[in-house]
Amino acid sequence: MPLTVLKPTITAGQSLSSSVNLVDGLAEFIVIPANWTMANISWQFSADGTVWGDVCTVSGMELLTPADPGCSILFPSDMQLSKNTYMKIRSGSKNHPVPQQSDVELQIAVST
Numbered sequence: 001m002p003l004t005v006l007k008p009t010i011t012a013g014q015s016l017s018s019s020v021n022l023v024d025g026l027a028e029f030i031v032i033p034a035n036w037t038m039a040n041i042s043w044q045f046s047a048d049g050t051v052w053g054d055v056c057t058v059s060g061m062e063l064l065t066p067a068d069p070g071c072s073i074l075f076p077s078d079m080q081l082s083k084n085t086y087m088k089i090r091s092g093s094k095n096h097p098v099p100q101q102s103d104v105e106l107q108i109a110v111s112t
Contacts, residue, residue: 008108010103015098
C-alpha cells in the first residue's frame with residue numbers, strides 16, 4: 001500500500017497541532033522532528049472536525065505516548081484509528097501541556 005504523509009504543525013509557544021483528516025486511509029506511524037521540545041504526546045480525536053475529545057484508554061486514563069526528537073512512533077494498537085477520523089497531536093498531557101519552543105512539523109504516515 002502506498003503512503004500519504006500528512007504534516008500537522010504545532011506553532012512555537014503552543015502545545016496542540018493543527019488538525020488532520022484521515023479520510024484517505026489509516027495512520028501507521030508519526031515522525032517526531034529533531035527540533036521537538038521534549039514531551040510525551042497525547043491525542044485528540046473528532047468525528048466532524050469541530051467537537052474534540054481527548055483520547056483515553058478503556059480504563060479512562062489519558063493515552064500518553066513517549067516521544068523523543070527524531071524518532072518514529074507506531075500508533076498504539078488501542079487507538080483503533082479509522083478513516084474519516086480527525087486528529088490533533090498535543091505536546092504533553094491535557095493537564096500539563098508542554099509548549100514547543102519553535103514551530104514543529106510532524107509527519108503522519110497514512111496507508112492508502
